[in-house]
Amino acid sequence: MSTMTEAEAKALFAEIDKDGSGEIRLSELRDYGMANGGTIGGLKLAEFVRAADADGDRRITLTEFKSHFA
Ligand SMILES: [Ca+2]
Numbered sequence: 001m002s003t004m005t006e007a008e009a010k011a012l013f014a015e016i017d018k019d020g021s022g023e024i025r026l027s028e029l030r031d032y033g034m035a036n037g038g039t040i041g042g043l044k045l046a047e048f049v050r051a052a053d054a055d056g057d058r059r060i061t062l063t064e065f066k067s068h069f070a
């Protein structure tokens with residue numbers, strides 16, 4: 001799936017990762033979704049987590065995020 005450039009994906013990641021920890025937790029996703037119509041890059045939150053969380057630890061790292069979007 002290739003919907004944005006790597007730079008765009010990185011910028012979106014930084015926007016969602018509010019505490020700058022380098023990984024997106026579900027609470028951060030929810031906060032972001034609340035402000036953006038419940039979607040991330042056009043996917044519903046649950047769909048996004050299922051699609052992007054490659055190792056299933058319920059956290060999205062920048063690597064997982066980029067390999068999903070860019
Ligand atoms: Ca974080």
Ligand SMILES: [Ca+2]
Nearest residue numbers: 053055057059
């Ligand atoms: Ca993960």
